[in-house]
Amino acid sequence: MTAAVELLKTRRLYLLLRDRIVTGAVGPGSRLPSEPALAQEHGVSRVTVRRALDLLAEEGLVRRRVGSGTFVEDPPASRPIVADFSNVLSNLIEMGRATAVKLLSFAYVAPPASIAEPLGLEPGERVQRSVRVRLIDGQPFSYLTTHVPERIGLTYSERDLATIPLLELMERSGIVAERATQSISATLVGPETAAALDLAPGSPVISLTRVVYEPSGRGVEHLHALYRPDRYAFQMDFVRTDVAGARRWTPTVVQASRTASSPRPSRPKRTASQKGTRP
Amino acid sequence: MTAAVELLKTRRLYLLLRDRIVTGAVGPGSRLPSEPALAQEHGVSRVTVRRALDLLAEEGLVRRRVGSGTFVEDPPASRPIVADFSNVLSNLIEMGRATAVKLLSFAYVAPPASIAEPLGLEPGERVQRSVRVRLIDGQPFSYLTTHVPERIGLTYSERDLATIPLLELMERSGIVAERATQSISATLVGPETAAALDLAPGSPVISLTRVVYEPSGRGVEHLHALYRPDRYAFQMDFVRTDVAGARRWTPTVVQASRTASSPRPSRPKRTASQKGTRP
DNA sequence: AGAAGCTGTCTGCTTTTTGATACAATTAGG
DNA sequence: CCTAATTGTATCAAAAAGCAGACAGCTTCT
Numbered sequence: 001m002t003a004a005v006e007l008l009k010t011r012r013l014y015l016l017l018r019d020r021i022v023t024g025a026v027g028p029g030s031r032l033p034s035e036p037a038l039a040q041e042h043g044v045s046r047v048t049v050r051r052a053l054d055l056l057a058e059e060g061l062v063r064r065r066v067g068s069g070t071f072v073e074d075p076p077a078s079r080p081i082v083a084d085f086s087n088v089l090s091n092l093i094e095m096g097r098a099t100a101v102k103l104l105s106f107a108y109v110a111p112p113a114s115i116a117e118p119l120g121l122e123p124g125e126r127v128q129r130s131v132r133v134r135l136i137d138g139q140p141f142s143y144l145t146t147h148v149p150e151r152i153g154l155t156y157s158e159r160d161l162a163t164i165p166l167l168e169l170m171e172r173s174g175i176v177a178e179r180a181t182q183s184i185s186a187t188l189v190g191p192e193t194a195a196a197l198d199l200a201p202g203s204p205v206i207s208l209t210r211v212v213y214e215p216s217g218r219g220v221e222h223l224h225a226l227y228r229p230d231r232y233a234f235q236m237d238f239v240r241t242d243v244a245g246a247r248r249w250t251p252t253v254v255q256a257s258r259t260a261s262s263p264r265p266s267r268p269k270r271t272a273s274q275k276g277t278r279p
Numbered sequence: 280m281t282a283a284v285e286l287l288k289t290r291r292l293y294l295l296l297r298d299r300i301v302t303g304a305v306g307p308g309s310r311l312p313s314e315p316a317l318a319q320e321h322g323v324s325r326v327t328v329r330r331a332l333d334l335l336a337e338e339g340l341v342r343r344r345v346g347s348g349t350f351v352e353d354p355p356a357s358r359p360i361v362a363d364f365s366n367v368l369s370n371l372i373e374m375g376r377a378t379a380v381k382l383l384s385f386a387y388v389a390p391p392a393s394i395a396e397p398l399g400l401e402p403g404e405r406v407q408r409s410v411r412v413r414l415i416d417g418q419p420f421s422y423l424t425t426h427v428p429e430r431i432g433l434t435y436s437e438r439d440l441a442t443i444p445l446l447e448l449m450e451r452s453g454i455v456a457e458r459a460t461q462s463i464s465a466t467l468v469g470p471e472t473a474a475a476l477d478l479a480p481g482s483p484v485i486s487l488t489r490v491v492y493e494p495s496g497r498g499v500e501h502l503h504a505l506y507r508p509d510r511y512a513f514q515m516d517f518v519r520t521d522v523a524g525a526r527r528w529t530p531t532v533v534q535a536s537r538t539a540s541s542p543r544p545s546r547p548k549r550t551a552s553q554k555g556t557r558p
Numbered sequence: 559a560g561a562a563g564c565t566g567t568c569t570g571c572t573t574t575t576t577g578a579t580a581c582a583a584t585t586a587g588g
Numbered sequence: 589c590c591t592a593a594t595t596g597t598a599t600c601a602a603a604a605a606g607c608a609g610a611c612a613g614c615t616t617c618t
Contacts, residue, residue, distance in 0.1 A: 019469030067585030112306030190298030
């Protein structure tokens, strides 16, 4: 009755090996078992093993040497963009990198309850729904779906949205963003979103949901964002302090750094002159 | 040369529909196109469409009514556990929920460079590598791989690790955790990790990497954690304040709450009758 | 009541993926 | 130098996934 959709064996083995590599179970430089050995060990044919290894090699996780074996590569040290906890992209600006926004969709619609409820909307109140993709150095890294109450959305134009950060638009219109709550999770991209992010469908992405409130307690923005994990990561630093007699972690402002995999202790920063851009 | 591993059509369609549902493109209560319509629209057979819808129905995202159609369900309101930005589980404890830990692996090994470097280890220095799964109410939600310098790991026993939080163990031994840096991302689980988390291989998970330092600047813990997104989420609250003349977001301590998407006091769940303290 | 449209189920066929096997080219070690 | 082990490549067979079509039962609307 239930289909269950077994995962392709190639993909399955790929994920398994990839897992062992990224978690450090097999260290860089070490040799993987031979293809026939892997085939027997996992009950698949050598052809399938090869396909899985092909994928790993494409990603630069392993290197194959004819006659010798397949070896784990040193981490390619790809450096995702790092955002601090407040998700401010001022880091990027400081680094002088070019960000651009592409507006994919813009309309006023009746919101589903899952949007209307956290925004505290009256029944029947409409929202502005917009979908944007943000690029850095010409490459997409985030897919943003925002819902804004109609009364607020009307204070700026579609053209504004394609060029100016949403929160900045709202603050220009006199709307005061006072409080926000956000949660970070993970999900898979569908084919449409994948295409917009230049990803393969089914790739994992970071998922962020944020609601911004004005002082009255009413919601002014509902954001659902997806981030490419290879180009973006959330980084946060903490210090252990005594608060009311108890040891607690308190967050500190993270410094801009090009590396995420091996985050180094902070460095003296250059002063920010430009205003921050938000997703 | 490139295998590329095309995604199964069923899975592809499943992801696409799921995407439209969770992003609110199609609201709860609305009817999806009929199976023949979906089949034609996406160039697949009706059998494939059915399989994709089966998956959605299993997840509770849609409800199928014979003779009528397939309808988007109201959000299943699965409420993941919420951790505040500092990733402290005190929330859970306060909520009186039973957490347990299963120790899967424990050994002293030579660390790969990706671990040794952020920890600031001398060449040749060994580390204690442990793999644990954390359960809540008997169900696994996190998979933790920790690397600790040998000199620190020796201050507690394998048995200790299976029962007491690592940071607490270290502080008991006089090690001072002063600073930490962590980054959050997303990835896919391999078959082994998937089994430990009771997930299907290839499912998306939240990935967290954290390094904790002592006052001397040396690293005392390297943590690589994977979280089930349906049972765990990172939530953080912010307030907009004036700092040095500029408006900035500053984090506040998140309140313990059972809801992630919509902050609303939820009904009490079942009482924690069985508590599984494991060795 | 009747018609139209929908989901549920089954069957045979086609396409894609995986498997088994053989062999060539390269490397490392005795 | 020779041997054993490794990856690279090709071919054909087997298994799995997908497809097209038909039909039954239920729901909704005319």
